Amino acid sequence: MSQTAISEKDRETLQKILSLAEDVTKQIRKRRDPQVDIPVRALSNVTFNERKRIIEMGRRTSQRQLFNLSQAKSFMQTMLVASGVKQLLMQDKTASIRNLFYMLKHTIKGIKEETFNDQDECDPIIEDMEVLISSLREELHLAAESRGAMVGNIILNDSGDEIDCSRMGSGGYAIPSIVEPNKIQFQKCPAAFVLHVEKGTVWNRFNEDKFWKKHNCILTHGAGQPPRGVRRLLYRFQNELKLPVYCLLDNDPWGYYIYSVIKQGSINLAFESQRMAVPEARFIGLRSIDFKRCGLSDSVKIDLNDTDKKRAKQIAEYPWFAKKKSWQKEIALMLENGFKLEVESLVSKDISYVTEEYVPQRLKEGNFLD
Amino acid sequence: MSQTAISEKDRETLQKILSLAEDVTKQIRKRRDPQVDIPVRALSNVTFNERKRIIEMGRRTSQRQLFNLSQAKSFMQTMLVASGVKQLLMQDKTASIRNLFYMLKHTIKGIKEETFNDQDECDPIIEDMEVLISSLREELHLAAESRGAMVGNIILNDSGDEIDCSRMGSGGYAIPSIVEPNKIQFQKCPAAFVLHVEKGTVWNRFNEDKFWKKHNCILTHGAGQPPRGVRRLLYRFQNELKLPVYCLLDNDPWGYYIYSVIKQGSINLAFESQRMAVPEARFIGLRSIDFKRCGLSDSVKIDLNDTDKKRAKQIAEYPWFAKKKSWQKEIALMLENGFKLEVESLVSKDISYVTEEYVPQRLKEGNFLD
Numbered sequence: 131m132s133q134t135a136i137s138e139k140d141r142e143t144l145q146k147i148l149s150l151a152e153d154v155t156k157q158i159r160k161r162r163d164p165q166v167d168i169p170v171r172a173l174s175n176v177t178f179n180e181r182k183r184i185i186e187m188g189r190r191t192s193q194r195q196l197f198n199l200s201q202a203k204s205f206m207q208t209m210l211v212a213s214g215v216k217q218l219l220m221q222d223k224t225a226s227i228r229n230l231f232y233m234l235k236h237t238i239k240g241i242k243e244e245t246f247n248d249q250d251e252c253d254p255i256i257e258d259m260e261v262l263i264s265s266l267r268e269e270l271h272l273a274a275e276s277r278g279a280m281v282g283n284i285i286l287n288d289s290g291d292e293i294d295c296s297r298m299g300s301g302g303y304a305i306p307s308i309v310e311p312n313k314i315q316f317q318k319c320p321a322a323f324v325l326h327v328e329k330g331t332v333w334n335r336f337n338e339d340k341f342w343k344k345h346n347c348i349l350t351h352g353a354g355q356p357p358r359g360v361r362r363l364l365y366r367f368q369n370e371l372k373l374p375v376y377c378l379l380d381n382d383p384w385g386y387y388i389y390s391v392i393k394q395g396s397i398n399l400a401f402e403s404q405r406m407a408v409p410e411a412r413f414i415g416l417r418s419i420d421f422k423r424c425g426l427s428d429s430v431k432i433d434l435n436d437t438d439k440k441r442a443k444q445i446a447e448y449p450w451f452a453k454k455k456s457w458q459k460e461i462a463l464m465l466e467n468g469f470k471l472e473v474e475s476l477v478s479k480d481i482s483y484v485t486e487e488y489v490p491q492r493l494k495e496g497n498f499l500d
Numbered sequence: 501m502s503q504t505a506i507s508e509k510d511r512e513t514l515q516k517i518l519s520l521a522e523d524v525t526k527q528i529r530k531r532r533d534p535q536v537d538i539p540v541r542a543l544s545n546v547t548f549n550e551r552k553r554i555i556e557m558g559r560r561t562s563q564r565q566l567f568n569l570s571q572a573k574s575f576m577q578t579m580l581v582a583s584g585v586k587q588l589l590m591q592d593k594t595a596s597i598r599n600l601f602y603m604l605k606h607t608i609k610g611i612k613e614e615t616f617n618d619q620d621e622c623d624p625i626i627e628d629m630e631v632l633i634s635s636l637r638e639e640l641h642l643a644a645e646s647r648g649a650m651v652g653n654i655i656l657n658d659s660g661d662e663i664d665c666s667r668m669g670s671g672g673y674a675i676p677s678i679v680e681p682n683k684i685q686f687q688k689c690p691a692a693f694v695l696h697v698e699k700g701t702v703w704n705r706f707n708e709d710k711f712w713k714k715h716n717c718i719l720t721h722g723a724g725q726p727p728r729g730v731r732r733l734l735y736r737f738q739n740e741l742k743l744p745v746y747c748l749l750d751n752d753p754w755g756y757y758i759y760s761v762i763k764q765g766s767i768n769l770a771f772e773s774q775r776m777a778v779p780e781a782r783f784i785g786l787r788s789i790d791f792k793r794c795g796l797s798d799s800v801k802i803d804l805n806d807t808d809k810k811r812a813k814q815i816a817e818y819p820w821f822a823k824k825k826s827w828q829k830e831i832a833l834m835l836e837n838g839f840k841l842e843v844e845s846l847v848s849k850d851i852s853y854v855t856e857e858y859v860p861q862r863l864k865e866g867n868f869l870d
Contacts, residue, residue, distance in 0.1 A: 223708060223851050226701035228844045233851070235799045244799060275723065276700050279646070279674035288669025299658025300683060304649035304674035307704070313670060330646050331596035334677070338594060353645065429605045429614060474598045481593050481603065 136222050137312040143270065144219045146263040147212050154209070165195040166208060169261040169401070171254075176400040178449040183393075183409035185400040187261070194258075207255045208262075210234045210245055215259065218271035224308060226273050227256060261401045266310075268362065273307040278360040279330065280305050281337050282348030283321040288314050295348065300337060305350065307359040309366065316371060323374045324348045324367050325414075325489065326356070328388060332378070332473050332484070339485040345493070348373070355388055364392060364408045375408050376498065378489065381416035382432075382470035383441035386451075386461070389413050394450050412498035414489060416471050418463035424488065430475035434468055456499050506592050507682040513640065514589045516633040517582050524579070535565040536578060539631040539771070541624075546770040548819040553763075553779035555770040557631070564628075577625045578632075580604045580615055585629065588641035594678060596643050597626060631771045636680075638732065643677040648730040649700065650675050651707050652718035653691040658684050665718065670707060675720065677729040679736065686741060693744045694718045694737050695784075695859065696726070698758060702748070702843050702854070709855040715863070718743070725758055734762060734778050745778050746868065748859065751786035752802075752840035753811035756821075756831070759783050764820050782868035784859060786841050788833035794858065800845035804838055826869050 136144070150166070157164045168191055169175070175188040196205045214234050218225055225233065231252040236245055246252045260267055267274075279302035285294045293303050306314075325347050327333050333351035336342070342349045348367065352360040367373045377392060379385035393411045395403025420426065434442075442461050451457040464470065476484040492498065506514070520536070527534045538561055539545070545558040566575045584604050588595055595603065601622040606615055616622045630637050637644075649672035655664045663673050676684075695717050697703050703721035706712070712719045718737065722730040737743045747762060749755035763781045765773025790796065804812075812831050821827040834840065846854040862868065 218851070221851065224704065225847065225851060226704070226844065228701060228842070229705075229847045229851070232800060232842075232845045232847045235848070236797060237799055273701060273704055276649070276671070276704075277647075277723070288671055291667040291669040293667075293669055293671070297661040297663075298673070299661040299663055299676070300678070301646070301658055301663070301674045301676035303668070304671045306669070306671035307700075308670070330677075331598060331643060334594065334596070334643055334646075335599075353647070427606060429607055430602060472598070472602075474596065475602045477595065477599045477602045478605070481588070481591065481595060481599070 136219065139269065139310070139312045140219050140222070140271075143263070143265050144216065146265065147216045147219070150212055150263060151209075151216075163195055163197045164205070165193050166205070166262065167191040168194050168208075168258050171257060171261060171401065173397065176397065178394070183450065184403040184407040185395045185397060186403065187401045204255065207234075207246065207251070208258060211252070211255045211259050215270045215272070224271040224273045226275075227253060227267075230256070230272060257399070266362075266402060266405055268308045268310050268358070271308075274358050276305060276307040276359055277353040277357045278305045278351050279303060279333065280348065280350045280363075282324075282342040283319070283346055284316065284348050285318040286314055286316050292317065296343070300334070302333075302337065305352075305359050305363060307357065309359050309363045311366075314363075316366075319348075319371050319373075320346065321348045321373065322346045323376060324350060324364065325376050325378060326350045326352070326360075326364060326392070326411075327378045328352070328354065328380060328385065328473065335482070336485050339482050341485045341489070345490070352388075356392060358406070361392060361406050361408070364411070365406055368408050368410050375411045376414040376489075376493075377411055378414050378473060378484075379416070380470065380472045381418060381420060381464065382434075382472075383438050383445055385416070386442070386445045390445065390448060390450070394448075412500060414492050414498050416473055416476075417499070418460055418467055420471060421467065421469075424476065424479065424483075426471070426475065427478060430471065430478050431467075431469035432472070434465070434470055438470065439465060454500065460499060506589065509639065509680070509682045510589050510592070510641075513633070513635050514586065516635065517586045517589070520582055520633060521579075521586075533565055533567045534575070535563050536575070536632065537561040538564050538578075538628050541627060541631060541771065543767065546767060548764070553820065554773040554777040555765045555767060556773065557771045574625065577604075577616065577621070578628060581622070581625045581629050585640045585642070594641040594643045596645075597623060597637075600626070600642060627769070627771075636732075636772060636775055638678045638680050638728070641678075644728050646675060646677040646729055647723040647727045648675045648721050649673060649703065650718065650720045650733075652694075652712040652720075653689070653716055654686065654718050655688040656684055656686050662687065666713070670704070672703075672707065675722075675729050675733060677727065679729050679733045681736075684733075686736075689718075689741050689743075690716060691718045691743065692716045693746060694720060694734065695746050695748060696720045696722070696730075696734060696762070696781075697748045698722070698724065698750060698755065698843065705852070706855050709852050711855045711859070715860070722758075726762060728776070731762060731776050731778070734781070735776055738778050738780050745781045746784040746859075746863075747781055748784050748843060748854075749786070750840065750842045751788060751790060751834065752804075752842075753808050753815055755786070756812070756815045760815065760818060760820070764818075782870060784862050784868050786843055786846075787869070788830055788837055790841060791837065791839075794846065794849065794853075796841070796845065797848060800841065800848050801837075801839035802842070804835070804840055808840065809835060824870065830869060 170190040175190045179186045281302045395407035446461045540560040545560045549556045651672045765777035816831045
């Protein structure tokens with residue numbers, strides 16, 4: 131297989147995989163017990179970096195040894211994942227984590243044991259590989275299910291095709307799972323900011339009203355909890371294009387949580403925050419004050435249930451919300467209200483109230499939660 | 501509000517709504533009890549049309565009266581939905597069914613009753629409206645969450661923007677929820693067929709390998725069970741462009757079910773089959789013979805559970821499968837195998853086996869299930 135076609139970034143990642151393999155074979159040649167040191171991905175090894183405002187992993191590692199009954203299988207699996215990723219990089223192809231699982235699953239010669247019993251056994255090893263060689267899984271050529279779409283004043287190049295997001299009709303550009311710079315380059319971006327909305331149906335309203343044209347922005351959605359591709363793209367918008375990112379989400383614990391993941395990263399995948407989190411993101415709404423501020427009717431209230439109340443209290447204690455008075459006030463008011471509000475409920479004022487009044491008003495006032 | 505900007509089709513739909521309203525007011529003026537006759541949407545009023553090979557509604561209707569204690573509320577809701585849809589059509593805007601619910605939900609003057617308590621109360625009334633005036637909900641300007649993407653040799657016009665699906669990079673064109681001809685026109689289509697795959701991750705493999713370029717086709721996915729927009733688009737590909745539609749789905753009851761919905765329509769929404777079902781669709785795989793035919797290893801088998809077995813037997817009894825020997829054989833063999841197979845499992849042969857061997861071979865042989 132030729133390596134000539136692969137990008138510089140891929141060559142770098144490949145080099146890390148090869149170094150890992152060389153390190154193990156070197157140990158074997160020296161007749162040492164082969165092992166790798168894997169950064170600990172537990173909550174106990176995660177901190178919130180106040181200055182950078184992202185979740186970060188600590189420096190604790192744990193050993194994974196071949197000649198250790200409880201670690202032998204995961205050691206073997208780690209080497210298998212490394213070899214699978216190497217193959218993907220050398221062929222310049224991407225695969226889903228399901229694909230990788232099937233690529234690597236087989237009955238081990240001589241015994242009846244499977245290399246992996248199920249996907250759940252493979253996924254943590256992929257995450258180990260990410261932290262082991264400090265590469266995002268997208269850099270390992272591993273894709274997830276993609277969700278979400280984009281329109282707006284930006285022209286990008288995706289795998290050699292020029293995509294003008296201001297001419298994408300009602301459907302939009304489907305945001306792929308892997309949006310790394312060797313695949314997607316920003317060619318021209320007159321847009322002044324990004325508006326990220328929670329749901330496709332809300333995105334439709336903004337696109338139909340040509341909000342992005344009137345307000346010179348980029349419009350994205352993630353079909354609920356934004357998938358990795360969308361988060362990584364928002365990260366690139368903030369970091370490479372220096373665009374402010376405003377989030378329009380529901381006034382409920384789930385909306386708060388989505389904002390938290392976009393802004394600080396996911397606790398389970400803390401090691402990725404450095405290149406996925408968007409600490410400058412702003413929460414444009416819906417806010418707990420909106421019931422009064424927008425003069426909504428009782429009919430649009432949705433009562434908080436016990437799970438909502440419990441989740442709201444948990445989220446209030448996240449380190450990045452705990453020290454912010456504005457967020458403490460926001461969450462306390464929702465609990466005091468006793469109800470939640472969906473973005474869609476603004477339609478009760480007027481079908482285009484959200485695009486013509488609500489968001490323009492917040493942008494004009496500069497009124498956001500941080 | 502001006503009606504000048506709305507399309508001919510919308511004007512037609514609007515006219516049906518106005519006729520409905522005039523009919524009711526005429527009854528009132530004649531001092532009759534106002535009522536509407538609504539086609540029955542129950543399974544008892546559904547048949548499989550052998551000739552057209554789609555599910556169809558029968559002619560049974562039921563009366564919905566204002567002066568009837570058990571029907572007064574749904575009569576009022578029917579009129580409300582009609583007025584909401586009229587507003588959307590006149591403003592030339594689309595809304596999600598969630599939006600429509602919020603547009604119409606309010607406390608009725610003088611009493612403390614809500615027009616709709618929750619979405620579940622609104623959805624069936626929307627379906628009533630569809631059958632009442634023989635319009636798809638898309639024609640009523642009602643959108644669903646969109647899912648799925650498309651690439652390939654077709655140029656279309658979406659709301660005034662030219663979308664060249666052969667230049668859509670790795671992401672693709674996000675298939676919108678509403679793909680009606682007044683929104684989306686096919687401009688040029690050199691493609692010879694459509695390949696519809698179940699999942700986005702499989703679609704990625706086909707797009708990355710530029711399958712659609714080599715085989716001159718259109719490539720779509722629906723992120724699982726294809727949403728209405730995708731099904732309606734496949735319908736238009738078959739009917740307007742006369743393109744064969746091949747489906748690549750998992751070898752499991754869920755894959756069979758997806759094929760059934762694409763091909764014959766959903767039993768719950770039988771009235772839509774006439775303009776959503778794709779009776780000419782072909783099932784390209786995976787087939788129960790593929791474990792042997794492709795020489796797969798035991799490692800990729802997934803045991804059928806009790807639910808799988810039950811579902812498989814139910815699907816075998818669907819009228820459009822019951823009379824087909826090929827499908828009876830297919831389902832019987834899966835039950836005999838005792839396992840199911842995912843499309844992703846073909847990667848165990850080679851990462852591009854599915855795009856370079858499996859599908860090209862089936863196309864060459866003309867080997868499909870009908």
